[in-house]
Amino acid sequence: MSATAGPERPQVVSHVQQALSYTVFDCRWVPRSARLLCLGSAARGTGLIQLYELHGARLELLREIEKPKPIKCGTFGATSLQQRYLATGDFDGNLNIWNLEAPEIPVYSVKGHKEIINSIDGVGGLGIGEGAPEIVTGSRDGTVKVWDPRQNDTPVANMEPVQGESKRDCWTVAFGNAYNQEERVVCAGYDNGDIKLFDLKTMSLRWETNIKNGVCSVEFDRKDINMNKLVATSLEGKFHVFDMRTQHPTKGFASVSEKAQKSTIWQVRHLPQNRDIFMTSGGSGSLHLWKYEYPAHRSKKDSEGSEMGVAGSVSLLQNVTLSTQPISSLDWSPDKKGLCVCGAFDQTVRVLIVTKLNKM
């Protein structure tokens, strides 16, 4: 399936391309604005946060903030719309929350992990969902910790390996199922292919599975609803879509998997305005836009009478190759449908517009 100019397919239009002088690891839209943040690591081993604003056909650099340690990931998920504080995880295991107006001293800081924080996610902020604002971090030291910005130094939940067990790197974390004040779920993906679902209300492991290849990225289609779908991407070009509405006591959740390309799928991001459309970014510098179709019946009874989920199908809407290096980070703008930013390892950040999503 190649990129065609057929009248009905969504097109991915490259709007702006900006070359950077450092390696960018994560890029995020600042909510309720046309500004975006790039987080990364400069050649001299320090961390950089750059704030850009979209002006016509170019990006204008508004601020540049340098920090002692390279920054791996960041999120706005746990702050309110007025404050818009950025939570970042760096190469040293520190979790910091910054006020971008006064970035010299972090609003909250803790050395959460012994090794690099690979992934971070926030929930409870931005006017989405209910409940306390919380941040979850997953690190190479094998632990997943949930933090509340109102509580210093200790995490409110800690998922760590059993004593004596050899640890596996946690590569990705995601919040989900936060539809009321009590319910919340954290999904973590590890480098040996484990996916674990932790329920924070009962503080227990709710489900786990193994997809054989290391899990690069997991995301729920929406954080603030009863958990509906989970997409997990892995090495060797495969991704799995799990239907999370029906959990079978032994078989777990139903899933459909798709092999998109030969290289690693680095990120998956759902379109904030339509939860059945998501984009995956690949190690060969390509982006694929997918649509999930639900099956006729989402659950069925198995031979013993217990409910079992039925997975639907995934179809490719569009694909485009933007770079020769992996596209490691991707973010949709929550305010403008189809606007997204992606950062690649060729030290460029690109702003893209995906058209015709209204028709999907």
Add this chain to the structure above:
Amino acid sequence: MPVWLREHSWRQTLTAVYLSLPLRGARATPANIFCSEQYLKVSIPPFLFEAILYAPIDDANSTAKIGNGNIFFTLYKKEPAMWDSLTLANAGKEKLQYLRENAVLKAQEKAKEEKEAKKITKQACKKYALEATMKLEEAERKRIEDLKEKERQKVAKELEFWKNQQKDADKYKSIQQKGELHQEIEPLKERKNEKMNKTRIPNEGTSKIRLKSTKGHGSCSIFSQNLKEEQLPAPRAAATIKVNFTPRVFPTALRESRVAEEEEWLHKQAEARRRINSDLSELEDLKEEEKNPDWLKDKGNKMFVMGNYLGAVNAYNLAVRLNDKLPLLYLNRAACHLKLRNLHKAIEDSSKALELLTPPVPDNENARVKAHVRRGTAFCQLELYTEGLQDYEAALKIDPKNKNIEKDAEKVRHFMEETMQSS
């Protein structure tokens, strides 16, 4: 001998000659007619008609109509003049010959020329066709590019529009916030004054009520935000969840494992376990469990621990007779022999164990280290220090962190130096 057709009839005008030739029942096709400027021939074997024309004609435009057992020629004269007769009379045989050959040659040349002309036109046509298709494709491509460009521009415009909307919304919001802030401060000042005026009576209840009633404004006021914060649940009670990772036979992720080697090792193990030396005659008087090499190995281990080295050796011997592919049996028997100071046998058994412990994978690391150490010790006790040192170093390579092996290796090196010095 051809049959000459002579009953032809002809008439002429100033510019043309009309010749009619009856065919006497023969069928004519265009191939049978040969015509050049001054020579006309119709040859339908066995019939033949030949005419050397009085004057040259324009053979390109002249026509021949075949039908009704008759060929009707319309020959256009090159020069309009009346001919005395159709054919040239007095034509001598030689002249005839000459004219014939000439005619044939001319015809051939004409054919060649025509061919060339045709080729040229064909090439020109092809070129033209190619250019036409190229133009079409170019047009198509341009159309697609234009579509894309239009999309891009439309999208860029929408983006600008949205951005401006955002800016306006922000400005509006900030103005609104300032306005409301102002509004909120006024009643607060009033309330403060009221509180100060009122005395003991606990008014917190009433003042709180009044605070709530002013909350009906927009959501951007500070006070409503404060209240919302109070509605947030308290931070979760800290807890830890312990996790286990998926066990694998080999503790490496799929991409790290050396699958081929590990598969081989597993396969070998499985094979070894399945084999049983079928030497039944001697084994008839053994009990069921004594025929199980694993059980015998356990028995041997227990006896070793208790110090009954001979008994252990016996148990291992029997186990080996049943199944000679289990490396652990040889390994343990080597340990027993060491204790019994049967050094050569110890060396033999360790070597056999090492042989069976290929291919080298992380799973059989421990076993290999032990085998090397035992063989090393045996060598040293036989005063074959160089071989002993070799084995210790091999063991160290597999397990660099083991302090005991290091110490022993050091000791052996010392011994070697001393013996070399003394000798």
